[in-house]
Amino acid sequence: MSMTDFTYADLIHRCFRCGYCKFPVIWTDVNNCPPYGRFRMESYSCGGRLWLTRAWLNDQIHWSEHLAEIVYSCTTCKNCVIKCPLRFNVDIVNMIVAARSEMVEVGKIPSAVKRFLENVELYGNPYGESRSKRGQWIDGTGVEQYRDQEYLLYVGCTGSYDTRAQDAVRALAMVMIKAGVSFGILGNEEACDGNEVHKLGESGLFEMMAEGNTKQFKDMGICKIITFSPHAYNAIKNYYPQYGGNFEVFHYTQILQLLTDEKKIDTQNDFNAKVTFHDPCFLGRWNEEYEAPRAVLRGVRGIDLMEMEKNREGSLCCGGGGGNFQLDLLGGSENSPARRRVREACETGADILVVACPKCLVMLHEAVESEGMKEKLLVMDISEVVAKACAL
Amino acid sequence: MDPVYKALVNIVDGEHVSNLPEELYIYSFDLGTAEPHPPDYVVSPGSVEQIQEIVRLANRERIPIVPLGAGLSLAGLAVPLQGGILLDLKRMDRIIEMNERARYVVVECGVSQGQLTAYLERHYPHLTHSEPGAPPAATIVGNLMIHGQGDLAHPYGFNSDLVNGLEVVLPTGELCRFGSVALGAGWFTNHPLPDMGLFLGWCGVTGIITKVSLRLFPAKKIRGVGTFVVEDADLVPEILFKLTHVQMAEDIIAFSRAIPPFASGLQHITVNIGADSEKELEFKQELIWDDMLGKYILRGDGGYLGFVRGLERPQISKTSDYKKGGGFEYVGSIMPIERYPECYRRGREISERHGIPYTVTGRCIGAGHSMMFAWTYAFNRADPLSILQAREALHETDDLVLELGGVIWKPGIYGQKLLLKRLDPCTRELMGKIKRLLDPQGIMNPGNWEAI
Numbered sequence: 066m067s068m069t070d071f072t073y074a075d076l077i078h079r080c081f082r083c084g085y086c087k088f089p090v091i092w093t094d095v096n097n098c099p100p101y102g103r104f105r106m107e108s109y110s111c112g113g114r115l116w117l118t119r120a121w122l123n124d125q126i127h128w129s130e131h132l133a134e135i136v137y138s139c140t141t142c143k144n145c146v147i148k149c150p151l152r153f154n155v156d157i158v159n160m161i162v163a164a165r166s167e168m169v170e171v172g173k174i175p176s177a178v179k180r181f182l183e184n185v186e187l188y189g190n191p192y193g194e195s196r197s198k199r200g201q202w203i204d205g206t207g208v209e210q211y212r213d214q215e216y217l218l219y220v221g222c223t224g225s226y227d228t229r230a231q232d233a234v235r236a237l238a239m240v241m242i243k244a245g246v247s248f249g250i251l252g253n254e255e256a257c258d259g260n261e262v263h264k265l266g267e268s269g270l271f272e273m274m275a276e277g278n279t280k281q282f283k284d285m286g287i288c289k290i291i292t293f294s295p296h297a298y299n300a301i302k303n304y305y306p307q308y309g310g311n312f313e314v315f316h317y318t319q320i321l322q323l324l325t326d327e328k329k330i331d332t333q334n335d336f337n338a339k340v341t342f343h344d345p346c347f348l349g350r351w352n353e354e355y356e357a358p359r360a361v362l363r364g365v366r367g368i369d370l371m372e373m374e375k376n377r378e379g380s381l382c383c384g385g386g387g388g389n390f391q392l393d394l395l396g397g398s399e400n401s402p403a404r405r406r407v408r409e410a411c412e413t414g415a416d417i418l419v420v421a422c423p424k425c426l427v428m429l430h431e432a433v434e435s436e437g438m439k440e441k442l443l444v445m446d447i448s449e450v451v452a453k454a455c456a457l
Numbered sequence: 458m459d460p461v462y463k464a465l466v467n468i469v470d471g472e473h474v475s476n477l478p479e480e481l482y483i484y485s486f487d488l489g490t491a492e493p494h495p496p497d498y499v500v501s502p503g504s505v506e507q508i509q510e511i512v513r514l515a516n517r518e519r520i521p522i523v524p525l526g527a528g529l530s531l532a533g534l535a536v537p538l539q540g541g542i543l544l545d546l547k548r549m550d551r552i553i554e555m556n557e558r559a560r561y562v563v564v565e566c567g568v569s570q571g572q573l574t575a576y577l578e579r580h581y582p583h584l585t586h587s588e589p590g591a592p593p594a595a596t597i598v599g600n601l602m603i604h605g606q607g608d609l610a611h612p613y614g615f616n617s618d619l620v621n622g623l624e625v626v627l628p629t630g631e632l633c634r635f636g637s638v639a640l641g642a643g644w645f646t647n648h649p650l651p652d653m654g655l656f657l658g659w660c661g662v663t664g665i666i667t668k669v670s671l672r673l674f675p676a677k678k679i680r681g682v683g684t685f686v687v688e689d690a691d692l693v694p695e696i697l698f699k700l701t702h703v704q705m706a707e708d709i710i711a712f713s714r715a716i717p718p719f720a721s722g723l724q725h726i727t728v729n730i731g732a733d734s735e736k737e738l739e740f741k742q743e744l745i746w747d748d749m750l751g752k753y754i755l756r757g758d759g760g761y762l763g764f765v766r767g768l769e770r771p772q773i774s775k776t777s778d779y780k781k782g783g784g785f786e787y788v789g790s791i792m793p794i795e796r797y798p799e800c801y802r803r804g805r806e807i808s809e810r811h812g813i814p815y816t817v818t819g820r821c822i823g824a825g826h827s828m829m830f831a832w833t834y835a836f837n838r839a840d841p842l843s844i845l846q847a848r849e850a851l852h853e854t855d856d857l858v859l860e861l862g863g864v865i866w867k868p869g870i871y872g873q874k875l876l877l878k879r880l881d882p883c884t885r886e887l888m889g890k891i892k893r894l895l896d897p898q899g900i901m902n903p904g905n906w907e908a909i
Contacts, residue, residue, distance in 0.1 A: 078839035081777035081784065082488055084527055084569075084594025092575035092593060092771055095547065104472060105501050105548045107528075108483045116486070117479055131477050151778045398472070 068122040071167065073160045077119050079153050082112030086145035086157070090379030097375065098145060099382045099402040100138035103395045108135055111145040111157060118164040128168070133175045136164050138394040140402070141264045142382035143350040165266025174266075177392045182267050185274075189256040190222040191391045200252025202231040208238045211249030216320075217287045218248045219301065221294040222257050223390070223423035229430050230423035233446035234293055237317055239457045240448060244329040246320065248291065254281070258292075260300035260347070264387040272308070275300070279310035289313045291320050295348035295422045296386075302352065316348055318357040318421050318447055325364040332454035335367035340450070341415035342370065343406065343429065344380040345422035358421045358447055365454045371413045381406050383432075385424035403432035410442060417443045419450055461518055465500050465542070468510045473501040473548065484525070484543045489786030490836065490848040491533025491869060496523065496543035503548050505624070505632060505667045512665070512900075513630040515542055521903045522628075524661040526599025527569065529591050531786045532869040534603065534660045538904030544665070547596065552576055553668065559645045560584060560673040561621050566598040566666055571771040573597060577673070578770070585609070585676035587616050590820075593771030598666045603867035604658040606829050608708040608729060608768075609674055611701065611821045617657040621647050621670035625656055628664055628896035636670065644670035655891060660867075661902040663895045677731030679738050680707070681766040685726045685750055687759035690798040693724050693819075696759075697794050699749040700728060701825035705741040707731050709821040711828075713801055715814035716779065724801070729768065779814065782837025786847060787816075788854040789866035792830045794821065796861050803857055804832040811850040829866060873906055 068074050087095035087102075087110055096102030100109040107113045114136055120126045145157045168174050174182075184193040202225060211217050218241070224234040241248055259274035278301075282290070290312050292298040302314040324330045342362060348354045355377045362370050375381045384395045384402035395401050407429055410418040418433075420426045423446070430444040445453075465474045475481075476498050485493035497520070502508050515522045521541030528535050537543050547567040554563035564573065571593025577584050587607030589600050600607075604617045613619055622636025622644045633639075635656075636647040647670075655663050687696065693711050700709050708729035715721045728745060732738035746761055753759040776785045792800060801817050808815035816833040832854045836847035855872040858865045859879065865872040877885060888906070893899075 075839075078837070079778060079781060079783040083529070083592040083774070083777065085592060085773070087594060088571055091579075092571040093579070094550070094572055095569060095594060105545075106473070106475065106480055106483075106499065107545065108475075108480045113483050116483060120482055126478050126482050129478065132479050135479060150773045150775055153778075 068119070071122050072163045073156060076153050076156055077115055077160055079151065080112050080115040082110070082116060084110070084112065085148045085150060086111040088148055089144070089375045089381065090147065091374060093374060096405065097379070097381055099140045099142060099384050099395055100135070102402060102405065103398060103400050105400070109138060111139070114139060114161060114164075115157070118160070122167070128173045130175060133168055133173065134394055136161065136168065137175055137178055137265070137388065137392060139387055140346070140382045140384055140389050140395070141387035142346040144382065147350060147378050162264055162266055166268055169266045175392070177394070178265055178388065181265065181388060181391050182262065182270060185257050185262055186270060190226060191257070191261065192222065192226045194226050197253055199225045199255055200250065202234055203250065203252060206235050206238050207242060209249045210252055211285060211287065213286060214249040215247035216289045216291050217282065218250050219258065219290050219292045219297055220250060220255060221292065221297045221423065223427065224293045225255065227423065227427050229427050233423060233426055233448050236446065236452035236457070237293060237448035240321070240330065240451050240455060243455060243457060244324045246324070256281070258297035258300045260296040261388045261390075263300065263304065275305050275308045275310065279305055279308045282310065282312060287312065289315070291315045291317050293317055293423060295345045295352070296424065299347045299351050316354060316357070316421070318348070318361055319354065321361045321447065321451060322357040325361055330364070330451060330455060332365045332451065334454050334456050336365050336450065336454050337367040338417050339369045339371055339415045340417040340419050341373050341410050341413045342376070342419045343373070343383065343410065343425055344377055345420065345425050346380070346382050346386050348421060349380055350378055361447055361451065362419060365450060371415050373409050373413055375409060381409065383425045383428040385428040390424045390428065401432070403428040404436055407432045407436055407438060407442060411438060415442070417445050417450070419445055419447055421447050461514070461520065462498060464514050465498055465511065468514065469500055469502055469507050473503065475499045484545070485536070487528060487531065487533040487536045489531035489533060489784070490844050490851065491536050494536050494538050495540065496537040497540045499543045499545060501545040501548045505626065508544070508626045508665055508667060509630045509632060511542060511544065512626055512628065515900050516629060516898050519898055519900065521900050523902050524665045526566070526596030526602070527592070527594040529595045529599070530603055530867050532867050532872075534867065534869070534905060535902070541900070546598070546665070549667070554644060555581065556645065557581060557584065561644060561670050562586070562673055563644045563668060563670045564597050565668055566596065568597050569593060570595050570597060570600070574771050577676070583676055584673040586671060586673050587613060587619060588770060588772065589616065590772055590774065592774055597671060598669055601657050601669060602660055602666065606820060606822055610829070611706055611709050611823070612704070613674065614823050619672040620657065621645055621672055623656060623666055624668035625664040625666050628898070628901045638670065655895065660905050662892060662905050663901065678733050679735075679766065680729065680731045680768045681764055682768065683728045683730060683742070683746065683764040684762040685728070685746070685759055686762055687724050687726070687753065688722065689758065690724050690801045692753070692758060693726070693797045694795045696726060696750065696753070697797070697821055697828070698825055700726070700745065701821055703744050703749055704824065705730065705744055710818060711797060712816075712818040714816040715808070730764070776816070776833060776835065779835040780837050780843070782835060782839065782843060784838040784844070784847070785833055785835040786851055787831045787833040788851050788858065788872070789829055789831045790858040790863040791822070791827050791866050792819075792858070792861065792863035794819070794825050794828045796863065797828070797830070799861055800830045803861070804854065807832070807850050807853050807857065808834065811846045813847065813850060830863070870904065877906070
């Protein structure tokens with residue numbers, strides 16, 4: 066691979082490595098770049114990744130598993146995009162994704178990335194689970210297959226296969242049924258949305274997935290899609306239009322907000338808890354939706370909503386974005402972003418850390434266990450909070 | 458396994474030690490024009506004890522050690538010129554003690570300017586520190602190692618004058634404290650014990666500062682910046698003299714730059730003012746603008762461009778992207794203020810000769826006792842010729858500083874050699890004795906201040 070073929074060849078040298086990208090909006094530390102916060106080596110900083118990519122493309126260093134892990138350790142959380150004051154900032158994550166694409170193209174990727182992509186190709190999900198198990202979470206919920214309902218509830222891989230995330234999807238489904246929302250799911254016919262495949266740099270596979278899903282949605286007459294995952298929301302809303310998929314896309318918190326506003330959700334139970342909310346990167350920084358989840362929480366009686374110092378566009382990523390939910394390149398340490406994030410949540414004095422993303426839910430749930438905080442902090446999805454408040 | 462690597466892992470841990478090509482590559486660079494030199498090992502220690510052990514190991518093995526903060530000096534001062542162990546100190550980033558009444562804070566060596574600014578703004582908004590114009594990732598200690606200055610340089614001087622005490626790992630591994638803390642009396646003063654003067658400004662060749670007590674100052678409720686502009690550079694020293702006479706400003710900076718073109722050739726003077734009330738602000742504004750600078754407006758020599766409330770802190774610099782090239786470096790100097798016009802003209806000539814849009818800046822230090830005057834040269838990191846041009850311009854500027862009677866601030870290797878050549882022989886010899894006494898193996902940041 067050479068620099069001349071690199072999409073951002075005229076841009077990548079413009080990173081000065083000043084370090085703004087390490088900070089959160091409130092400047093309190095230099096740990097808001099998840100890989101840098103985890104390893105505290107310049108090589109893992111955003112600037113370090115860009116400089117190393119440039120060095121690799123210029124043949125100044127050779128590809129290695131370590132280099133690839135550094136490049137793939139980025140969670141694509143976009144903190145750098147928010148913090149970098151220079152004009153090329155909008156393309157920082159794109160440059161990392163492009164670097165990954167170069168690695169994919171020459172067949173040099175970490176084994177965990179290879180496994181991820183193979184599983185998506187073979188099974189339609191990164192878990193390597195059978196397609197026939199995708200809709201099993203539905204059992205006993207009364208959720209219907211999509212026919213011609215108003216909305217498709219697109220569940221996504223994590224919600225479909227991860228047992229902790231399944232609890233949250235079931236809660237969402239119950240709330241929507243109770244509120245009279247006309248929706249159905251694809252069950253075993255659902256395929257991965259491809260957001261992480263895109264971020265891992267496999268643009269060819271992503272293209273196939275986006276085209277396949279778009280065709281399926283269109284063939285079924287689907288116009289409105291509610292996504293359970295912000296990752297799917299990002300892909301379907303922002304990338305699918307390039308493949309003819311012009312759907313009306315909602316993240317489920319936007320629907321819950323609508324139901325709250327229309328008083329279709331009756332949160333009669335007094336929740337009586339201090340809660341804090343963790344902004345998912347693909348809902349917040351990627352799609353600038355900060356208010357819907359908070360509006361839903363404010364609508365639940367008895368909730369005392371406390372903000373973490375790092376919130377909204379200054380939020381700390383849980384570490385699960387950009388494929389890292391599966392790759393786990395940032396795990397195994399008290400400095401793993403999820404563990405730092407639950408400690409930050411604990412500092413607010415909240416009893417419950419509320420999330421709006423299945424990946425965040427699982428990452429932070431496990432982090433609470435690793436931190437030995439189970440007695441102090443409970444991690445819940447907003448759907449679970451609302452379901453509980455509705456006595457469902 | 459490499460025994461030194463193994464020993465380092467035993468001291469720190471496997472995750473914060475590397476001898477892999479990726480880390481060696483990244484840490485071989487300064488962000489300016491200095492040539493890269495890779496270290497043999499990169500270590501990010503987490504405690505003072507680990508630093509002591511690493512230093513002892515380096516002495517046993519006779520391996521160089523280069524301490525690194527954020528690496529933002531731009532002068533190549535933390536490039537491992539002779540390889541060895543690159544000690545990235547940023548993981549030690551705790552704010553250890555805050556004394557509100559005595560107005561000081563004790564920080565570890567990895568605390569950044571931005572971190573301290575944010576901490577004070579959130580918890581002690583009535584206190585502030587003298588924040589340098591560097592990116593907020595720059596560390597407090599790194600700035601002291603180069604005698605930096607900040608946005609309170611006019612009333613209080615160099616940041617290294619604002620130190621209440623130090624904790625230092627000596628090049629032989631012992632841990633020393635300086636100032637009142639050496640008596641176990643807290644971190645509130647550096648005086649009146651005998652002056653050591655062994656570490657600040659030494660760029661890490663005499664030891665590794667692990668903690669520092671830094672003086673804080675009242676932060677006024679209203680802070681903002683007013684701007685005055687004149688065309689005639691010869692008027693600037695006189696104006697700065699008048700402004701410093703008032704003793705009402707927090708920061709006074711004169712600058713001129715080629716971009717944007719309409720402002721090229723003009724001399725802008727920014728004055729930071731703080732006040733606790735509108736009345737105080739009005740009073741200060743009247744003294745500064747009306748009484749001191751009114752005559753220049755009446756004569757048609759200059760104009761007042763207004764006062765903008767709020768200071769951008771941490772300060773944001775976009776200089777590196779001037780040429781869409783990702784690079785800049787500057788020569789800083791400590792210079793008599795009266796030299797401003799020549800500094801501006803001669804610097805502009807150098808820039809134009811090398812095809813680089815000129816940028817010059819002078820910040821008042823003390824009551825006009827001196828200024829830090831800087832000539833900035835942007836370059837394109839992807840264009841070797843552009844880097845070469847910038848490097849040549851920087852070297853010419855180093856020569857110019859001495860020609861104009863100034864002192865090069867945080868000189869790179871080229872500038873260090875110029876200074877050492879001119880340095881009083883007795884002073885140079887004493888510096889050499891101190892260095893050899895403290896660092897008998899010569900392991901600390903070798904290549905810097907080499908002649909001593």
